[in-house]
Amino acid sequence: MKKNILVLFCLISVQVIFSQIRNVDGSFGKIPRRGVDSLPDNEINVKLSGKTKYTDYKIISHKNDTTIVDTTLTIQKEYKFNFLRKDNFELLAFHNQGQTFNNLGYDFTKISQFPDIGYKAKLFNYFHIEDINYYQVPTPTTEIMYRTGLEQGQVLDALFTTNFSKRFNVALAYKGIRSLGKYRRSLASTGNFRLSFRYESPKGQYAIRGHAVNQDFFHQENGGITPTALEAFINDDPNFSGNRARMDINLNNAENTLDAKRLYFEHTFKLLSSKDTVNQKDFSNLKLGHSFTRDSKFYRFNQGSATTSVFGESNTSVGINDKTTYLLYDNQFFLDFNSKYVLGKFRVKTALSSYTYGYDNLQNNTVGITKNKLKGKAISFGADWNGRIGNFYVNASGILTPGSGRLSGNNFKGEAFYKKDSVFTVKARVGISNKSPNFNFLLHQSSYDSYNWENNFAQIGTRTLGGVIDSKWGNASLDITNISNYTYFNDNSTPEQFLGDVNYLKAKVSKEFTFGKFALDNTLMYQKVANGNSVFRVPEFVTRNTLYYTDEWFKGKPLLVQIGATFKYFTKYKANAYNPLLAEFTLQNDTEIGYPTVDLFFNARVRRTRIYFKADNISSFVLKKNYFSAPNYPYRDFVIRFGVVWNWFI
Structure with missing residues (x-):
């Protein structure tokens, strides 16, 4: 809580500083300005160097969208x-915000090139x-998101960004969560x-962008209720219904705790611009670039004393202190150019990567583990292509890491799409990917x-094959995924590979109907x-239906309100169990879950402020107590x- 308040205070202080300008007489005053409305026919007018529009406040993604x-x-x-701050339609939240999620669906269209440390239940946030954005704003800009916690605590996500010049932007952001759950030992603190920053030289010959990220995820783990x-929960025992603690x-x-730090930057030097006359017909925008990534993660499971009834025998009679570390270095060099021969932008790239994963020493000398670290290096080669012919676009990316090491493999992604204005x-x-499982499947000590x-x-x-249709009449997507050597944690919480192939189909449709x-x-x-449902499990149907009312209230329409109810339901399936020592989900064959929920909400917008009131799971008053996250x-x-x-907007 103190950390959140301190960050908010600092951001507001910086905001106030940047909102002052020195007048001719040496005094300070606010920059003359008007409020910012979100609708296209309302513009941001700031008396700086001219008229500033709402479209001048830009967010730039990692892919430069x-x-x-x-x-x-x-x-x-x-x-x-x-x-x-994402649509969690395919996720099933645990009871306290800041905790993990079970999966109602899976997305295999975004597979990383290399294996990671694992402990995936800690990585949803x-x-x-x-995920890191860069910005281009004509005036200092701030966004604050606040949400109350479950029992005690809150969520605060604060962003401040400013351009020190037209070509140099810096952004600071912090999201802090501290929430005390209804059940004992369910505190979440992350x-x-x-x-992030971005800079471009006056003539655009040199450009650099990068970010530094520091993340920590701490959770008390209660292992679920006994x-x-x-039985008391399912039977709605009045002795516990009012006080889950x-x-x-x-x-x-x-x-358990997971700490992560990352330093990333990418810079380019333009050797040949589109304005150069030499070879302009054949090649243009020739750039030489380099990117660097240092990614470190640290996972720890602590326990005051061993609980053999949950995790089995232990080699110590004192406290448990399991530690795992991971470090990745990645240097990539690339050459970008545009050419009529490739119908767009082309990049060739090569990378040198190295990793270290493991433990400072053997955690358990009684089980026959022979090594405590995994290390390796690899060289990768690849290319990216972004082409366009009229309204037809093609994007492709491929990278190959030859050899037999743990970083070896390949990753190819391609998409072709036709866009007809805003109609459809x-x-x-x-997608085709081959890579080693995460490192905690390969080596683990406790x-x-x-x-x-x-x-x-x-x-x-x-291997994935799919398609998407977005139109004013509705949206639809279809993905077919085939997975060989699918790796999972079985019902004994030990890793296994499925001998056959997993064949997974996911189809999704969405449509909004309006009535006044x-x-x-x-x-x-x-x-x-279709195959592999003994190890890969999802509900057959998931639906979300929201009926809501939107209107502008009061004279002059200063208040836009949104009032409604959301119904969500998923069919019964044997959802994965959660293991707090591994921070992973494991198979289980005893319990099926599947139920409906109804949430009510009242939202409002006053100028640039959006206000949210929500009543979660109001259906719990009338439905059976059969709602579980795992x-x-x-x-x-x-x-x-x-x-x-x-x-x-200052």
Whole structure:
């Protein structure tokens, strides 16, 4: 809480400093300005060097796609108003915000090139390289997102960005979460600090951008409620319905932490611009570039004393202190150019990468583990292509890491799409990937005897084929995925590879119907696992339907309101169980979960401020107590929460 307040205070202080200008007489005053409206017919007017429009406040993604700062109030903003700040339609949240998620669906269109440390249950709120944004703003800009916690605590996500010149931008952001859950030992405390910058020389010959990220994820782990408490929950025992903290839990002294730091920068030098006359017909915009990544992660599981009834025998009678470290260096060199022969932009690239994963020393000397570290280096080669012919676009990216090491493999992604203005877009995509499983599948050590292994697993092969249709009449997508050597944690929490192929189909359709001031937004997902459903499990149907009312209230229409209810349902399936020692989800064959929920919301927008009131799971008053996020982990009961998103433009 103190850390969140300090960050907010600093950002506001910087905002105030940048909002002052020195007048001719030496005094200070506010920059003359008008309020910023989000609608296209309202513009930001700031008396600096001329007229500033709302379209001048730009957000630039890692792929250099540009959007503008958006202060509208839409139903999509309602779906994204959570601590992830993403639409979590395919995720099943645990009861306390800041905790992990179970999966209702999977996305295999974004597969990383190299294996990672693992412990995936800790990484839902992790900012990857492609999650960091860069900015171009004519005046200092701030966004504050605040949301109340479950029992005690809150979420705060604060961003401040400014251009020190037309070509140099710096952005500071921090997202902090501290939330005390309804059940004992369910505290979640996380922080994501991001610093990004971008600079371009006056003539655009040299450009650099980069970021530094520091992230920490701390969770108390209670192992779920005990069988006796589980029975009391299902039967709605009045002794516990008003106070979930009375329920017994499986772990009373366990917690896990994942810390992550990353330094990334990319810079380019233009050897030949589009204005040069030499070879302009054949080649232009010739750039030489280099990118550097240093990515480190540290995972720790602590326990005051061993709990053999949950994790089995241990080699120590004192506290558990399992530690795992991971470090990756990646240097990539590339050459960019445009040419009529490739119908667009082409990049050739090569990279040198090295990694270290493991433990400072052997955690358990009684189980026959022979090594405590994995190390290696690799050289990669690849190319990217972005082409266009009229309204037809092609994007392709491929990289090959030859050899037999743990970083070896290949990754190819391609998409072709046709875009007809804002009427519709049709896209086809394909992906092929071969890579080693995450490192915690290959080597793991723990003071608990059953959590020690050394494996030499085969590479996981993933092949995807799919398509997307976006139109004013509705949206639809279809993805077919084939996975060979699928790697998972079995019901004994040990890693295995599936001998056959997993064949997974996912189809999703969405459509909104409007009736005057009312609207019905619908999303339906159908999934089928044709082969491998013994190890890969998803619900067959997932649906979300939102009925809401939108109107402008009061004279002069200063207030836009959005009032509605969201119904969500997924069919029963044997959802994966959560293992807090591994911070991973594992197979289980005993419990099926699947249930509906109903949430109510009242949202409003006053100029640049969006206000959110939400009543979560109001259906818990009338439905059976069969709502779970994972076996032994109940989903949240009815709770009312408040939040706000506020933009300032100086």
